[in-house]
Amino acid sequence: MQKFTTDVIIGLEIHAELKTKTKLFCACPTQGSGEPNSRTCATCLGMPGSKPVLNRKAVEHALRVCLALDSGIAKEMVFSRKSYFYPDMSKNYQITQYELPIGTGGSLKLESGKTVSMKRVHLEEDPASLVHPAGVRESSYVLVDYNRSGQPLIEMVTEPEMHSPEEARDFLKQLITVLDYLGVFDSSAIIKADANVSIRESHYTRVEIKNITGFKEIERALGYEVARQREEVREGKAVAQETRSWDSEKGATFSLRKKETEDDYGYIIDPDLVPITIDREYVDGLRSSLPELAQDKLKKFRGQHGIEETTARVLAKDKALAAMYEAVSGEVNPQLAANWVRRELPRVLNYYKKSLGESGITPMHMISLLKLIEQKRITEKTGQRLIEKLGESAFDVEEYVTKEGLGVISDSSLVEQWCREAIKEAPGAAEEYRKGNEKSFNFLVGQVMRKAKGKADPQAVNGVLKGLLRR
Amino acid sequence: MSILDEVRSGKEDIVEYAEECMQKAKGIDREYRYFTAIAEESAIGQAREIKKNFQKYRGKRLLGVMVSAKDAICVKGVESCAGSRILKGYRPLFDATVIERVKREGGIVIGKTSQDEFGFGSFSVNVGLGFPIPLNPFDRGRSCGGSSGGAAGLARKADFPHIALGESTGGSIAAPSSFCGVFGLTPTYGKVSRYGLIDYGNSLDKIGSIGKSVEEVALLQGTIEGHDPKDSTSLSHPHEGYKELKRNVKGMRIGVIKEAFSDAVEKDVQKGVRSGIARLEEEGAVVEEVSLEFPIRYSLATYYLLAMSESSTNLARYCGMRYGQAGELKGNFNEYFSEVRSKHFGEEAKRRIILGTFARMSGFRDAYYIKAAKVRTLIIRHYRKAFGKYDALASPSTPLLPPKFTDIEKLTPLQHYMIDVPVVGPNLAGLPHLNVPVGMEKGLPVGMLLIGDHLQERKLLEMGMVFDGE
């Protein structure tokens, strides 16, 4: 038996919906009406006489994923029929890949720097969805919605190389980032994972957990499962080789079925789909047009721009923020750009609950805003107020600053007047400062800025205040 | 076809003519039971539409020709069951590509013809539960062959302009054509779109044409063939049309398959086919005996393993949801599916589901399904080698004269499968083949099988013309 060096062994099987306009084997749209069974045709309903025709865009997407994961690419596209009876199956077999997956091997690097090996990548169709009108356990019948039937799914299987729930979470996070960067996956779409978990104490008896949605859930589910298995052993029970399901609401896994033998799906090659040769030149073309991925971006932000590690990571792993940062840092100081794109921008987006795309804030807005700050034509305070306003709706920043008179007030007599007033209104604070209390000085600066409505140059205020207080 | 000329010139009212044809078809059906569904309403509707837009249809190649479709071929709005009770009540929402092409060329679809359930048979006696068995046009106590039995019988009996659409997976056009004394062409795999064909074995299924003459067969074949983007296995080869066919045998090299004349082949059949070969020789063909031991020995087992493996997955979708027969909603889904399937599939369908599922289960898959796929490649290689030397291969289409129903009852399933020996090879290899009626023995027709290389349909038809009008 293989020697494991750790106490927990985890392998993942991840299913992600690929972003295509039409389904995998028919021309039905993947997006649109939510009305049940409105996006269906003879093929995705499994009507007698219908035939599948492969969606080339889905193949292209899958190839890009293989390239990004550095998986070996098959010479031809071959599909198989995986047979089993279930009410969500339009044909009672699923068109998937078996002997010849599109991708074999490969790896993905975690945030920790560790590399997880991939076993395979393959393309398959999604079954229909089952609707339980009165809840899963209570309903006496189910309804079937075939809108999902035939949606393209990519399945990515890892080697059992993760050793903690945190690592599994890290893996899924990194994978989502890659898929997002490739533009093959809609980050609002659902990503599902099945996990194999085993612990040393049970001599690595394999338990499969199905139905885990999203990277936050995976850590919870696996954390629960590892604890459960350890508890079983502690109580002197044997951990059963079985398939369990994750119930997110209850925060627990429950047994679906015991598994003494491997499932038998009676795979045959799907004779309705002729093998399609994957042209090498085509793959090379895809490889050369592959976008820079998060790992490359991180390296670039750190090395070339000298951005500190945490900020660089936050920027690199979000495709939209990274693109914004790259555009802005070409025009203004990268350090300033990084700080604003990392902190101020997400703060505003969070507040309005908008994505960057929805907000309408473009690199142009950010560049003119940060240039004004860089040139000390507005204060950072004013900048913060402006970006908050931008989050609401877009406008021309320069024009607005001029029109509203938001520019830095550099009239020294005005600044001096505000400073004198502040000292006069808070003699106690002035006294405290003279005794050496720095906090009191900050209070006085704050008072001056309030009078200036944030527009006074903080450095000028500092200088004037200090001069006045020294007397 | 003088009545056809009158219809085509507009002298004869096409609606009245269609009504007359339907009456005749119904009369034949009462006696011989060739239809699973007579599509009178939609046929007359089509005739009316042609009448209304006569200019649009003038000169179309099938104008006024009545076309029947094997039940497995979907016709929009007409009950299409592939001869199975489990699909009873299913009215497709779309036309099969072949039907679409027939209608576009002015052909009138008169109905669906009877067949063995899903094509599972050679005598049309394995009809689905509740379907009548079609009767031989020469002797109603005998089989008209299968699985396209209704198609071949109707092609023989129709006393109006008619051509039949049949379908062959392992010989289902050649065998019934032989038993009914008509020409039946099974084209190269992929030459005719399978879109809208209710699947038996997808890597083997071929839609073809059955008629009284080579001309009729070529007319329909020329209409239905050609690439179809809706069927991924359809060939990109452009469609030929088969215009200006002429008798062409002189100098053709014909290999007579030695192993196809074994003792298992009835003497009367051997005699009939030999006389057919002699006719070809008289016309100038160069005839030689050729040994094709490997395909003849291994085709049957290979064919049944692959066809059953595929069909067992194809039949999985029939579970009482969405279309066809449904049951009472009770128990869990497994119990429900099993109930519907147990009740409505016939015995042969169940046998093939069980055998086919077995052949692809892990542990047996390598020994059966995978091995059969490999042997198939070898079989194709043997045929290709023969076509390096010959223009066509010849053999009997079936080893026997149309048998009596009472004799068929005595056959074991294996003996039943053995009937296919002469025809499974070319079906497995996707080769075009033509049944040619070569004469009568004891008042029953004998059929000779001419097999061509891939895409050589024209050659077969031009050779077959020697037997036209006999």
Ligand SMILES: [Zn+2]
């Ligand atoms: Zn569809």
